[in-house]
Amino acid sequence: MVGFKNRYMVMEVLLDPNKEISGDDPIVVTQFNISKAIKDGILVNFGECGLASSLGSFQVKYVNPITKLCVIRASRDEYQKIWSSISMVRSIGNCPVLFNLLDLSGSIKACKTATLKCDELKFEQYKLMVGACLSADVTQHMQNCLEKIRILEH
Amino acid sequence: MGFFDLNIPYTDSTPLSKANSTVAKSTRIKIVIKAMELGYTGIAYNRTIRGVMSDRDRCSIPLLGLSSLLDVAPFLSSSVNFHRDLLGVPRSSPFRQYTRLTVCIDTASQSQALNSGNPILKTYDIVAVRPLNQNAFDHACEKAEVDIISIDFSDKLPFRLKLPMVKAAIKRGIYFEITYSDLIVDVHQRRQIISNAKLLLDWTQGKNVILSSAAPSVCEVRGPNDVANLASLLGLSMERAKAAISKNCRSLLTNALRRKHFFKEVIRVEAVSSSRQSDSEIPLYADWLKWDPISSGEGDLLLDDMAKSFSASTNASKTVKAIDFDSIIDKMPSHGFQIKDLISGSEASFQPQTEVKSFLSTPQPIELSVRTNQASENSIRHDLFPETDDATLDNTCSEPLTSAFGDPQKLYLASYATKTSTGSEEVVTDTVMTEIESETCNASVAASGSVEAENQGLQSKKCYEQNFVLLNENVNDGLNAVMLNEEVISHQTSAMDIELEAAALEISPPSESSVETIKVDDIAVDMDKERQETTASSLNNMSSLENISERMSLRTSEDDAVIVDQISRQQSDDEMRVKDDSLVPNHENQVLLMEEPKLAEADSSMNDLGSVRSNEPCMKLSSRKNQPQY
Numbered sequence: 123m124v125g126f127k128n129r130y131m132v133m134e135v136l137l138d139p140n141k142e143i144s145g146d147d148p149i150v151v152t153q154f155n156i157s158k159a160i161k162d163g164i165l166v167n168f169g170e171c172g173l174a175s176s177l178g179s180f181q182v183k184y185v186n187p188i189t190k191l192c193v194i195r196a197s198r199d200e201y202q203k204i205w206s207s208i209s210m211v212r213s214i215g216n217c218p219v220l221f222n223l224l225d226l227s228g229s230i231k232a233c234k235t236a237t238l239k240c241d242e243l244k245f246e247q248y249k250l251m252v253g254a255c256l257s258a259d260v261t262q263h264m265q266n267c268l269e270k271i272r273i274l275e276h
Numbered sequence: 277m278g279f280f281d282l283n284i285p286y287t288d289s290t291p292l293s294k295a296n297s298t299v300a301k302s303t304r305i306k307i308v309i310k311a312m313e314l315g316y317t318g319i320a321y322n323r324t325i326r327g328v329m330s331d332r333d334r335c336s337i338p339l340l341g342l343s344s345l346l347d348v349a350p351f352l353s354s355s356v357n358f359h360r361d362l363l364g365v366p367r368s369s370p371f372r373q374y375t376r377l378t379v380c381i382d383t384a385s386q387s388q389a390l391n392s393g394n395p396i397l398k399t400y401d402i403v404a405v406r407p408l409n410q411n412a413f414d415h416a417c418e419k420a421e422v423d424i425i426s427i428d429f430s431d432k433l434p435f436r437l438k439l440p441m442v443k444a445a446i447k448r449g450i451y452f453e454i455t456y457s458d459l460i461v462d463v464h465q466r467r468q469i470i471s472n473a474k475l476l477l478d479w480t481q482g483k484n485v486i487l488s489s490a491a492p493s494v495c496e497v498r499g500p501n502d503v504a505n506l507a508s509l510l511g512l513s514m515e516r517a518k519a520a521i522s523k524n525c526r527s528l529l530t531n532a533l534r535r536k537h538f539f540k541e542v543i544r545v546e547a548v549s550s551s552r553q554s555d556s557e558i559p560l561y562a563d564w565l566k567w568d569p570i571s572s573g574e575g576d577l578l579l580d581d582m583a584k585s586f587s588a589s590t591n592a593s594k595t596v597k598a599i600d601f602d603s604i605i606d607k608m609p610s611h612g613f614q615i616k617d618l619i620s621g622s623e624a625s626f627q628p629q630t631e632v633k634s635f636l637s638t639p640q641p642i643e644l645s646v647r648t649n650q651a652s653e654n655s656i657r658h659d660l661f662p663e664t665d666d667a668t669l670d671n672t673c674s675e676p677l678t679s680a681f682g683d684p685q686k687l688y689l690a691s692y693a694t695k696t697s698t699g700s701e702e703v704v705t706d707t708v709m710t711e712i713e714s715e716t717c718n719a720s721v722a723a724s725g726s727v728e729a730e731n732q733g734l735q736s737k738k739c740y741e742q743n744f745v746l747l748n749e750n751v752n753d754g755l756n757a758v759m760l761n762e763e764v765i766s767h768q769t770s771a772m773d774i775e776l777e778a779a780a781l782e783i784s785p786p787s788e789s790s791v792e793t794i795k796v797d798d799i800a801v802d803m804d805k806e807r808q809e810t811t812a813s814s815l816n817n818m819s820s821l822e823n824i825s826e827r828m829s830l831r832t833s834e835d836d837a838v839i840v841d842q843i844s845r846q847q848s849d850d851e852m853r854v855k856d857d858s859l860v861p862n863h864e865n866q867v868l869l870m871e872e873p874k875l876a877e878a879d880s881s882m883n884d885l886g887s888v889r890s891n892e893p894c895m896k897l898s899s900r901k902n903q904p905q906y
Contacts, residue, residue: 139310139494166463206509209502210460212495222314222499224362240362247354 128179128276129201130233132225132240133208135190138217148217150187157182159214160194163207176200183274184237186267188260189244191224193237193274198228230276237271278317278365279500280525282376282402283426283455283488284308286321286337302348306494308340308373309349314499315359318372318529320402322490326380329389335399337375363500374401374529378426381416382408390420402532404453410435417445423532424486426453429472430465439479446484451528452476456506457489457496473510482516486524 135151164173179197196204208221225236245264284307287300311319321337357367377400381387397403404424407413413435416425454473458465487507491497500521507517
């Protein structure tokens with residue numbers, strides 16, 4: 123039996139809540155810049171030791187730039203600290219952001235089902251917002267992302 | 277369980293800075309939209325004043341309507357539904373807006389103003405106090421009549437929190453508020469807040485603590501789960517933190533609104549709208565079932581409307597709107613109400629077209645109706661609307677509700693029939709309707725007749741009880757209606773139940789015509805006692821017994837002076853539920869007359885039911901023609 127337990131958090135990134143609703147995004151969320159923003163947050167709030175103890179299991183497993191969904195893994199001991207730091211993240215680069223937790227699960231399997239569900243629902247909303255100018259490669263990109271979810275592993 | 281954010285700062289726009297006011301308004305709209313999207317079900321606009329209150333400080337916070345929100349965020353509904361599903365909040369629960377005032381207190385004289393007699397405080401839904409020194413804090417904990425004590429933790433505290441004070445405040449039902457947006461905004465403030473608030477949370481263990489943002493802009497609002505997690509930084513367990521943004525807020529709102537809307541904590545007065553469709557099939561009382569204890573009146577945004585059209589404004593909300601009691605209290609004569617006062621029609625504080633219902637008995641505990649129950653054995657339980665006391669009825673009847681009632685109010689009555697487990701049956705039917713309802717009444721009467729027809733033979737003794745509830749309807753005057761829902765359960769030895777829902781309305785508006793006093797008689801009192809001896813314990817019909825002992829003397833109005841008592845009849849039957857809307861003749865005596873022949877014909881056997889059934893429609897029709905001979 124695996125003695126090491128993780129927590130998988132499904133979060134959505136809300137970019138620039140102050141801006142009016144428009145189609146294009148100020149920045150593209152990637153694994154790298156989310157990870158960097160969170161690590162900076164942990165450093166400020168919990169210091170060097172806090173960052174070091176969280177870093178062992180901390181990883182941004184999946185990011186969908188279209189629907190702004192991300193899956194973050196953390197150890198079970200440290201996940202609350204990491205979650206608080208994520209909530210206190212104010213900006214990624216120059217763009218003010220807002221993180222909102224959608225789902226918290228203990229196994230990768232439950233996380234995968236939750237992510238699939240949230241991703242599809244968010245894509246429906248995205249299609250509503252974009253309206254007519256839905257391009258084919260966006261849809262293709264979306265399918266790739268859904269595939270990535272299915273092959274996620276711990 | 278909904279989530280609430282009870283501190284959204286509102287700055288009243290001074291006429292000097294027009295630009296600021298538009299910016300502030302758009303910020304407010306954005307915050308509200310973000311809160312709705314994140315899954316909150318209620319927010320409160322917080323206005324802060326300092327020092328002495330003046331009359332200018334009356335509540336003037338405009339509540340936002342759905343159309344203004346949809347202008348900014350047209351795809352609001354899909355996002356809201358998505359988040360609500362994730363949080364487990366029902367999709368159709370309305371989004372509520374409340375108004376809140378925070379008074380900063382530093383001298384004793386200012387503290388004295390915070391009592392329940394202050395009229396300015398009454399214009400806000402929630403009242404909070406922010407003490408600035410030790411005396412103010414002590415006074416706030418022990419004596420001030422407020423809902424929330426809000427302490428600014430982001431700087432060094434000017435006073436010490438003392439455990440006995442905190443305990444006293446909790447005992448009085450005051451909530452402490454911790455705002456979390458400063459945690460997000462500034463690093464130095466983070467330090468202060470955590471160290472200051474930790475003490476409070478250690479002492480209270482999360483009891484009577486609410487969490488809220490005091491978000492200066494939309495970037496500082498966080499979702500309910502995230503807020504609960506931030507509270508765990510302060511030492512709360514996750515469960516208590518979640519309660520702090522949901523359950524505690526909800527009980528706070530219930531208390532605050534009760535203080536605001538209820539007269540002496542008991543009676544809630546609402547006006548019945550005259551705009552109800554006259555051919556609506558839904559009985560009036562069905563709306564009362566949806567009585568909303570934390571409704572904020574017109575602040576509630578029903579989100580179903582969003583799905584229908586993006587640009588629709590909120591439909592005529594079906595939620596009941598409570599009367600601002602203070603404005604009415606001022607108009608009440610000191611000697612109490614007389615019916616003749618109502619004839620002149622008093623003004624109401626709300627628009628005539630708002631749909632409101634008046635039911636007086638709802639806030640009263642169910643035990644009130646039990647009081648009238650003469651049968652100790654019969655555990656008659658009134659479903660939702662226990663009958664009010666005679667005294668309260670008189671008071672409430674005379675309270676003016678609206679000044680303009682265009683259409684005659686419809687009174688729907690459904691009849692309840694309850695049976696005891698031993699098989700004795702009670703049927704309570706209330707019949708009072710305006711003539712408009714004649715068709716529906718006939719149909720329902722026929723339906724009830726058919727129900728009775730299906731009743732099987734009754735072996736046990738039957739007794740008929742008739743209760744009449746007087747109804748008096750006045751088109752032009754305020755209307756108080758008390759609906760009684762009675763369940764009649766009948767079952768034979770096989771314990772089958774029939775349920776006939778009966779609602780009785782009592783209305784006492786005066787009318788232009790001659791005033792006559794109608795007294796209600798209890799025919800069924802003797803029968804009731806007789807029945808009680810034989811009935812078993814599982815009887816559910818409080819209202820019938822309530823009506824038995826209830827006496828009402830009303831003055832009839834020109835149009836319909838109707839006195840309706842609840843009629844209870846015992847029958848045994850299969851389990852059925854029939855809603856009975858029956859017409860009531862204009863005169864009370866007709867109803868009595870109608871019932872008397874029915875009683876006279878009834879045997880003690882089951883066949884009475886059949887005869888009753890067949891006679892009932894006829895009796896109802898004929899009763900209208902009869903002259904009162906009472």
